[in-house]
Amino acid sequence: MAMDESVRKAILGAVPSLRAFAISLCGNVDRADDLVQETLLRALANIDSFQPGTNMSAWLFTILRNHFRSEYRKRRREVEDSDGRYAETLKSQPEQYGQVEYREFREALAQLPQDQREALILVGASGFSYEEAANICGCAVGTIKSRVNRARTRLAELMHVNSAEDFGPDETVRAVLASGE
Amino acid sequence: MNERKPVGQENTMEAAASRKKSAAKPAKLGRDVQARLGQQLRAMYDEVVNQGVPDRFTDLLNRLNNNGSKDGQ
Numbered sequence: 001m002a003m004d005e006s007v008r009k010a011i012l013g014a015v016p017s018l019r020a021f022a023i024s025l026c027g028n029v030d031r032a033d034d035l036v037q038e039t040l041l042r043a044l045a046n047i048d049s050f051q052p053g054t055n056m057s058a059w060l061f062t063i064l065r066n067h068f069r070s071e072y073r074k075r076r077r078e079v080e081d082s083d084g085r086y087a088e089t090l091k092s093q094p095e096q097y098g099q100v101e102y103r104e105f106r107e108a109l110a111q112l113p114q115d116q117r118e119a120l121i122l123v124g125a126s127g128f129s130y131e132e133a134a135n136i137c138g139c140a141v142g143t144i145k146s147r148v149n150r151a152r153t154r155l156a157e158l159m160h161v162n163s164a165e166d167f168g169p170d171e172t173v174r175a176v177l178a179s180g181e
Numbered sequence: 182m183n184e185r186k187p188v189g190q191e192n193t194m195e196a197a198a199s200r201k202k203s204a205a206k207p208a209k210l211g212r213d214v215q216a217r218l219g220q221q222l223r224a225m226y227d228e229v230v231n232q233g234v235p236d237r238f239t240d241l242l243n244r245l246n247n248n249g250s251k252d253g254q
Contacts, residue, residue, distance in 0.1 A: 003246045015238050020229035037241060044245055105221040124219050125226035155218055156210055 007047065010056040011040065017126055018060055024121050025068050027110065035071075039064040058128065062136045065118070108158035112151055119147035120155075 018039065022032035042063050043050070050059055109117060115137075122133040123144065130148075134141045210218075 003242070008242055008246065012234055012239065012242060015234045016230040016232065017226075019232070019235075020226045023229055024226070033235065033237065036238065040238065040241060041245075102221060102224065105218070106225055109222070109225070120222065121226065124222045152210055152215060152218055156214055161214055161217075 003044070003047075007050075007056075011043065011060070014057040014060050015040075017057065018064055021061060021118075021121060021126060022064060022068070024109075024117060025065070025114075035064060035068060038067055042067060055132065058132050058136060061122070061126070061128075065136055104159055105155070108155050111158055112154055116147045116151035116154065119144050120151035123148050 015036065018036050019032060022035045022039075023029055026032055026035060039060060043060055046063075050056070109120075112120070118137065119133060122128045122136060123130060128136065130141050130144050134144045137144065
C-alpha cells in the first residue's frame with residue numbers, strides 16, 4: 001500500500017520538531033535521530049490507528065515518548081547518565097550566540113528531572129496545549145501544569161534569577177553587536 | 182549623631198526582611214522572568230527545528246513508499 005501523500009507530508013513536516021524533542025529527551029543527537037527513525041517506522045507500521053483529521057504531530061510525539069520510555073526502562077543503567085551526557089553534548093557545541101546566559105540556560109535545563117523537562121518543552125517550545133501535552137505524557141492536565149511550574153521555578157533557581165535584570169546585559173550587548181556598529 | 186544609627190539599622194533590617202521574604206517564596210516567578218526563560222527555551226529548540234529534515238528521513242519515507250507501492254517487496 002503506497003503512502004498517502006498528505007500523510008507523508010504531515011510526517012515529514014513533524015520531523016524537525018520531533019528531532020528537537022528527541023534531543024531534549026536523550027541528550028545526544030545521533031541517538032535522537034535513531035529515536036526519530038524508530039518512531040517513524042512504528043508510526044507507519046501502525047498508520048491505520050492514526051485518525052485522520054487529528055494532530056499528526058501529537059500522535060508522533062506520543063509514539064516517540066513511549067518508545068523512549070520503554071527503551072529507558074530496558075537500558076536504565078546506560079540512560080541513567082543521560083542528563084550528564086546531555087550537559088557534555090552541550091559543552092562540546094560551538095557557542096553560536098557566544099553568550100554565557102544561553103549556555104547557562106541549557107545547562108540548567110539539563111539538570112531538570114525528566115518529567116519536568118519534557119513538560120516544559122512540550123508546552124513552552126513545541127507549542128502544544130496543556131491538554132495535548134497531557135495526552136502525550138499520559139497524565140492529567142493538572143499534572144502537566146504543575147510540572148511546568150516546577151520546571152520554571154527550578155530553572156530560575158539554577159540560574160539565580162529573581163527578575164529579568166538578573167539576566168545581565170547580554171540582550172543589550174547582542175542588540176548592539178547585531179546592529180553591526 | 183545618635184539618631185542616625187537606628188534609622189540605618191532599620192533600613193538594613195528591612196532589606197534583610199525583604200530578602201528573606203523573596204527567598205521564602207520562590208514559587209511565584211515574575212512574568213518578565215518567565216518570558217525570558219521561554220525565549221531561551223525556544224531559541225534552543227528552534228536551533229534544531231531550523232535544521233529542517235535531514236536527508237536520512239526523506240530517504241527513509243521514499244524507500245518505504247516505494248517498497249509499499251511495489252506490493253510485497
